[in-house]
Amino acid sequence: MNTVVQVVQQRKALVALVGGALLGLVLGLAIGWWWWPVEWTNSTPGNLRLDFQSDYLIWVAEQYDVNTNQEWARSRLGVEYWKEGQLAETLEALAATLDGEQASRVRKLAQDLGAGPSATPATPEAGDDVVVRLGSLAMVCGVAILVVALVAGLVFILNRWRASQAVSEAPRRGVGLRPSEEVRWGVEGPPVAQFVTTYVLGDDHYDPSFSIELENGEFMGECGVGVSETIGVGAPNQVTAFEVWLFDKNDIRTVTKVLMSDYAFHDEALVAKLAPKGEPVLAEVGKDVVLETKTLRVRARIVEAEYGMGNVPRDSFFSRMTLDLATWVMPGQWGTQPTAGADVPTMPRTV
CATH class of the missing domain: 1.10.1240 (Methyltransferase, Methionine Synthase (B12-binding Domains); Chain A, domain 1)
Structure with a gap:
């Protein structure tokens, strides 16, 4: 059942078009056969x-x-x-x-x-009989055209709404991603890579990952974000915790920290359940979460965090979450790491 719901949500326009066509067909048959059927009178x-x-x-x-x-x-x-x-x-x-x-x-x-x-x-x-038949046919065709026009209008409005949402969301993803203080990175210097990823309610397959490479193209590891825990039932999934992870090719372990909603962070049962995955952290806007391995360091900054409303406890699941992942090579490990004197920040990749 969840699979069907997911398919419907991902293809809303197609479902609306097919549903409208079927509705028009049913209405046409109902009008032509039951409500206003053709009646033959005064036959010769x-x-x-x-x-x-x-x-x-x-x-x-x-x-x-x-x-x-x-x-x-x-x-x-x-x-x-x-x-x-x-x-x-x-x-x-x-x-x-x-x-x-x-x-x-x-x-x-x-x-x-x-x-x-x-x-x-x-x-x-x-020609009376012909007129009667043409009149009935014209009425059925008129209703069918009206239904098709209505469905086309709904699809057009839906597409325009999605386009406007995408346009309005574009600036929001950039809010806080490039604060002025990041122009100077301090003793660490600018990161070797920087990524931005945004989760939006309804993205049930949210699981971005990013490769960390040096300037010469050498692969160092990966970092990413994934869904750690959901609450409630039905679709879309209601995410109450995310996993931020870091993989280092030179280390034997993958470091993970769990970003939890306010409700999950104060629920002892959920904290105990998620603790084996990684250190629990309360998700708050502006907070930095640091992950370190043998040769890599990732700073995950929570740029945006919004809670959703539903038949679940307050502040228990996210409707939106934006993370800025900046990665560095640990000092003294690799000569290609940028120096602290660099003034130009690395442009983040956005997902």
Whole structure:
């Protein structure tokens, strides 16, 4: 179930488009078949099923034999709605299948109607059925177009909202990343590498890592951040603690410290659970967390930390976390480490 929810969250636009198309299809079928179905009324004898048509023509012939009212017969047969010559052919074919008085009556009806003035089809009236069908089709198409337009509008608004969010978040990621005091790094000198990473609620696969290399390209190790513990149920995951780690190729161990929410840091059970992973640290904006190995040193500065709101204790999970990871080679270990006299800071990589 969680996998399905994650897929939906990652492909919201596609899900909205497919869902809108399915909704439009269902609405179209409902409108066309249940709410406003096509109803056939005032059909002419020429449109009847063959057996019903034969019975009706025989009945008209019998009544005409009694009243001999040609106008009545023409009205009952809807002569003007038949194609030219079609009615006469139909009556002759019907008479051929009958015998006795029935055949005589049908032939007499055909002869009398054929002797009268030829009927000119009334074009507007003959097209009534076509108009009904076109009207129904136009209504269904109109509703379908309306639904598609609505879905397209929602997708457009969603994309615009995401774009505006991305634009508004861009400056926020830079806030505090390059404070003026970092222009001079003190006795340590500028770092060999500096990285910036931001977690946002909903990124359930958050696990960035960064390679630490010297100027000559020599690989020294890696550092990174990952999700250490979550609380609550459902999606997205509610992260209550992060792991900041440092791997040194020249050391036998990986150093880890756990950045905990205010709730987790003061929960003895959670502290005891996470302590084996690394030293627990309360996540506070501006705090520096230092990790050291045999040849490397990482300073993880908490640039931004925001808590989320939900059906969990207050200040128990993060909605946003930004870390600035600056790395140095330990003094006396490698000659390529920049000196303290350097004034130009290393530009951080942002993730």
